[in-house]
Every structure is written in structure tokens, then in C-alpha cells.
Amino acid sequence: MNDVAQSLRTALDLIGSADTVLVRTVALSLGVSASACALAAALGLLAGAWLAVARFPGHRVLLLLLNTLLALPSVVVGLTVYLLLSRSGPLGAMGILFTPAAMVIAQTVLVLPVIAALSRQFVADSLRDGGDQLRSMGAGPLTSALLMLLHDRWAVVTVLLTAFGRAIAEVGAVMIVGGNIAGVTRVMTTSIALETSKGDLPLALALGLVLLAVVALLNTAMALIAARLRDPVGVPVPAR
Amino acid sequence: MNPWRRVLLVLAWVGACAAAANVQAQVQAPAQAQAQARERFIVMASTTSTEQSGLFPHLLPAFTAATGIEVRVVAVGTGQALDLGRRGDADVLFVHDRAAEDQFVAEGFGLARRDVMFNDFVLVGPSADPAGVQGRDIVAAMAKLVAANVANATFVSRGDKSGTHAAELRYWKIAGIDPSAGLSQPAKPGTLDYKACGCGMGPALNMASATNAYVLADRGTWLSFRNRGELRVLVEGDRRLFNPYGVIVVNPARHPHTKTALAQAFADWVVSPAGQARIAGYRVGGEPLFFPNAKP
Amino acid sequence: MSPPALPREPLLRLRDASVRLGQVQALRGATLDVYRGDFIALVGANGSGKTTLLRLLHGQVAFTGTREGLAAGAVQAMVYQRPFMLRLSVANNLHIALWLAGVPRTERAARAAAALQRVGLAALSDRPARVLSGGEQQRLALARAWAVRPDVLFLDEPTASLDPGAKREVEALLEGFRCDGMTLVMSTHNLGQAKRLATRVVYLDRGTLAVDLPTARFFADHVDGRAERFLKGELTWSLE
Secondary structure (H helix, E strand, O other), X not given: OHHHHHHHHHHHHHHHHOOHHHHHHHHHHHHHHHHHHHHHHXXXXXXXXXXXXXXXXXXXXXXXXXXXXXXXXXXXXXXXXHHHHOOOOOOHHHOOOOOHHHHHHHHHHHHHHHHHHHHHHHHHHHHHHHHHXXXXXXXXXXXXXXXXXXXXXXXXXXXHHHHHHHHXXXXXXXXXXXXXXXXXXXXXXXHHHHHHHOOOHHHHHHHHHHHHHHHHHHHHHHHXXXXXXXXXXXXXOOOO | OOHHHHHHHHHHHHHHHHHHHHHHHHHHHHHHHHHHOOXXXXXXXXXXXXXXXXXXXXXXXXXXXXXXXXXXXXXXXXXXXXXXXXXXXXOEEEEOOHHHHHHHHHOOOEOOXXXXXXXXXXXXXXXXXXXXXXXXOHHHHHHHHHOOOOOOXXXXXXXXXXXXHHHHHHHXXXXXXXXXXXXXXXXXXXXXXXXXXXXXXXXXXXXXXXXOOEEEEEHHHHHHOOOXXXXXXXXXXXXXXXXXXXXXXXXXXXXOOOOHHHHHHHHHHHHOHHHHHHHHOOEEOOEEXXXXXXXX | OOOOOOOOOOOEEEEEEEEEEOOEEEEEEEEXXXXXXXXXXXXXXXXOOHHHHHHHHHOOOOOEEEEEEOOOOOOEEEEOOOOOOOOOEHHHXXXXXXXXXXXXXXXXXXXXXXHHHHHOOHHXXXXXXXXXXXXXXXXXXXXXXXXXXOOEEEEEOOOOOOOHHHXXXXXXXXXXXXXXXXXXXEEOOOHHHHHHHOOEEEEEEOXXXXXXXXXXXXXXXXXXXXXXXXXXXOOOEOOO
């Protein structure tokens, strides 16, 4: 319990003093994970919508594969991307191993199945409700699916927040492809892992608390924006 | 169109473009660096124990100040560090496993290896020392751990092909013992409870501290380790415990893209009087961790 | 208001159409001509094939047989018992429908506004479509259909879920559409409604078109067997 109390104090000290290394590390964590989510969203939402309407032979197998990838361990993703980006690997010439770009790619690969599988699910559900009527209005299958993404945009937001949570909390992938290089590819989770392995457990826990605080702040901001958008102030209720 | 929707669409587009631009920029930069050598940095593969000793924040800035070259350290186990070198993902290696290093050079992956410094290993264990290993002879100590009629001693091994692990295996071999031979779950009375964690020095020390076990550690990591519990140094000073570090520049013949000139600059600096002095100046609690021994 | 003079070339011609849905023969040997200006009421017990026939005419169901007519460029629309509205404003739902129908951007605003005016929903233009009452949503569905200026409008029990007041509003609109020259095909449970609105009544029994008569004759003449039992309200489900 002493450790936890000490960690809490350390966490507050770190936040209060706005320690430059900490700020940079937090910024990198946010930047990498947000970029990965943006990229994965662009690809994953499209893939999810498409899978909801695709009927080619073998589409069920593809779906099974996608659902399996939901359980992909982050360290496996890291290893695979590392082998791809290594100088001895097929994409080595890009020279992006041990840079934040590699970390973004690894996390994109990690959360892409999450976004695709979850969006496929709610798009398919909505299509059960209204797919016939959209078709009657002249929408093709993919158009219907994309309209359902618009229709279920709050579900999209939830899925993206889920993906972001998975990305910012993982350590296996960014450790391997980033190398945990101080000042270059060291993010919050790899810092926590490092301090733990150095035996400085209170500091590791403190960093963990800081990370949680940052994510909590982000979620609160999103919730406030969401509330505002769903219920804009000042829209007059028409007299009937 | 609903103005809010327009805002969201624009934000989404901006976000996507920013992400794409970010990746694009990162991709382009190293390519430019090759041509213009504007980004002066090298990737150095080293070990977790070296990083955790805290040497790098003390040593590397001095090198950067002298040459303007940034050193990016990827700290992994020795086995993985050498693998990085073989793959050409690092420009220079800084590890401590003589046999593996010599093989690396012999296979043609590296230019000549140079001595840089050494530290030593220590056998750390519970202060009560149930196996009575305390002394200056490491092999005798390891033998005592498996001797019969000893209360269940626990030994934590790194089990990760690191320099430390390699040293540990050497001592078992000299003592003529296969520590995993008597392995049984649970450990029988009088046999050694041998735990191979497949982890770095820090986690191994954490585990030993938590289970009151014996563990072979490098002095550097031990001195900066904060979670000691009841552990203390029991065996030290044996010549066989010396742990030499070497620097190897990755061979450009194998990997032409590596920054050989910059890597060589580092290798030359770390064995130079300036580098050596810097190493000697690194102390924890007043004690030096490493002893420079580069041959002139 | 009496229907305008009719050219006798059918708008839609269905010959010997059969539909199999899974194990069930939903429609058997259906032959039907739809003329411009018709307001056809499809009546029959539940499961008699009304919805299947509607969907077939609308082109949404695979069938054997022939279906001709409908010159290129002819527009169809369909209104369902429970209208599906996207989570957008009333106006935007119309815009989407117009977009799906291929109406040029410059015309959309005007036609949307005109459609809302036609059904009496202009004051609710900016409200979220899904907070409207059942009757209002159905009127919106009618606006959505009317806006694309369909040659034929199909309706699947459009007032079955509405309260009497809303039902009257919808019926008034449908009567108005017919007077404007639109052709309508509507399935209904409600014989009174068929009598009020339709020019022609088609009775389906267990997948076949048993009776096809102008309204007055359908309700005045002595119809036999099962049709008579249906009229007397003894047949509500086609299970016997």
C-alpha cells in the first residue's frame, strides 16, 4: 500500500512539474496511437462496411479470419511488422524501423481488425433494419453500408475510442518495432516496462497513473463534445 | 448539408491527412539522410543490462557534444542485439559476450572487435545464505547450491542467451553440473529450485528479490537496482567473474546502407582517452561500475 | 375525383410469375396488368402473398415468369409499413433520397422543400427524423417517395401501425397522389380502406391471384368461396 501512496504522490509531482521528458513521452504516445487509429479508421470502416454486404464465395471464411485477428497478441504484431521493416526484410529499404512511423504502422495493424469487425457488426445489424428500404430508394450494397456508417456514427465513435484504448495501452508491438529509444521512440507504456524492469516500481506505477489520467481526460473531452453535438443548445422547438 | 456534419467530415479528413503526412515524412527522412547525411545519428544495439546500469545517459552526450552524432540505443538481450547486427538493423554493437562477438566477426557481419571496458558479475542471494555460498570462488559457490543436504535453495537464471546467461552456463559447466537435470515440480528437498525466466537482468532481480533466490547479476545493474529486498552480494572478486564489453562496427560489405563512417567514429571515440575517461567517471553511490580497458 | 382518361397500354405487365422463398411457394402463376392511373389494393389473409407480389413488382425479388413494361427511365418508389429513417434531420433524409435517385444537386433543395410542403411537414424540416411520431414519419416516407416523382408508388400496409388520426392523414395524401396522376399499388388489411381509396381490388389466396375486379364490383358482386369468407372476416391467416 505504501508503494501505491508513493506512486500517487510521484504521479502528481510529475504532472504538476510538467517534466519535459514526461510531456514529450505523453505527446509521443498520443501522437502514435491517434495516428494509428486515424489510419486504421480510414481503412477499417471501409473494410467493415464492405464485409457487411460482401457475398463472394469465401466471405464467411474471411469473416472468421477477421474475428480471429481480434485476439492478435500485440507482441506477435510487433514481431511480424519488425520482420517486414527490418533491413533484411522486404520493406527494409524504407528505413523506418526504430522510428515513430514504424510504431504507427504496427499499431494500425493491431487495431484494424478491431475497427473492421466491430463496424461490420453494427452495419450488418442496421442493414437488417433498413437495408431493403435503402435498396428500394436506389442505393447499391456498398452505398447502403456506407450510409449505415453515417446512420450509426455514434457507434463509430465508440469503436474508435475502443481502438484508441487498445493502441495506447499496448506495449508489445511498439517495443519491438520502436526499440524504446530514449527521446525518439520511447512512449508511456515502454517507459513503464523499462522502469519496472529496472526495479523502480513506484515510478513505473506513477507513470501508469499519469497515462490513465491522460486517457481519462481525453475521454471526458470526447464525451462533452458528443453531448454537445447530440443536443445542440439553441435549437428552437417548433410550435405544433 | 448539416454544418456539424461538415465540421466532422473536415476534421476527419484533416486527421487522416495528418496521419498520412506523418508516415510519409518519416519514410522520406531516412532516405534523404542517406543522400545528404543531414541527420547525423547511428543506431546502436546494446544490452538491457548496460542500459539499466545508467551508463548511456552519462556516456553518450559526451560523444554527441564532441562529434555532433546522435546515438540511438536499442537495448535488448545480447542474442537479439547480435541478431540486429546480422540483419543490418543497427550500425554498431556494444555487447558483452566474447565468444558470440568473435563468432559474429568471424561470420563476416562485423569489422574487428575492440575492447572497451569490463565490469564484473556478482552472485547475489538472500542475506541468510542458506546454502552457505559466500566467498570468492564462483564455481565452488554454484556447486554448493546443488549439494545434497542443503535446504531448498532457489536460483533464478535469465535463460535468454544474454552475456550474463552465457557466463552463468560457463560456471555450471566448469562445476560439471547440469542445473536443470534434477528439475522436478515441486523441487525435492536437497535439490536446487532452478527458475529460468527468459527475461532481462532487472526482471530477474525482481524475481529473485520476491522469492529470496540466488541470482547471477552484473554489478552495474545490481548497483542501480532499487528493489533489493533481502538480497546482498555473496560472491565477488573471482577472475572468472569478469565481464568484458566490446564494440563492433557492422560490416558495410554485408550491409552497405549502414552508416559506417559515423559508427566508426563512435567506436574510435569510445576507446580513445576521452571516451575511456568518461566511462571511468561513471559512478553510482561513489562506486565505479565499469573499468575501461581499451588497448591503445 | 374521377381518374383521368386512361390509355389502355399497361404500365406494368406481369405474366405467370412465381416466387419461391425457402421452402414456401409464396406466389404461384401470378398474372397482372397495372395501368397508369390505377390505384390497386391488394387484399388477402396474412401469408397470402401480398408483400411478395409488391416486392416482385418493385423488382426486389427473384421470380420465374415475365415482367414487362416500365419504359426506361420510369421511376418507382415504395413505402413500407414501418418507415426506416436515417439518424439525420427530416430535410437531410429527403436530400439523401433525392441523391440516391440521381436528382441533380441544384434541384434537390427545391424538390425537398416542395415534398415537405405537400405532406404538411415543412415546419419540422430541421428536426431529427427519428423523433417524429409514427404518423409523421410515414408522411415523411410519403414525401420521400413523392419527391422522386415516381411513375408507380408501391405501399406495403402503410397505415397498419398508425392511429386513426394519422391513418386519415395518410389516406388523404394517397387520394391526393392519385388525383395528381400517380399510379399506386397498395397492400392492405383494411377492407374499408380498400373500398375508400382503390380503383381496383385484387384478392390473393395462398399465393395465387384469385380475384381481380374494379372496386365497386368487388364489393357488390357475389364472390365465391374463400373470397367470401375473407370478406366476412373469417380468414385472417392463410394457414387453412
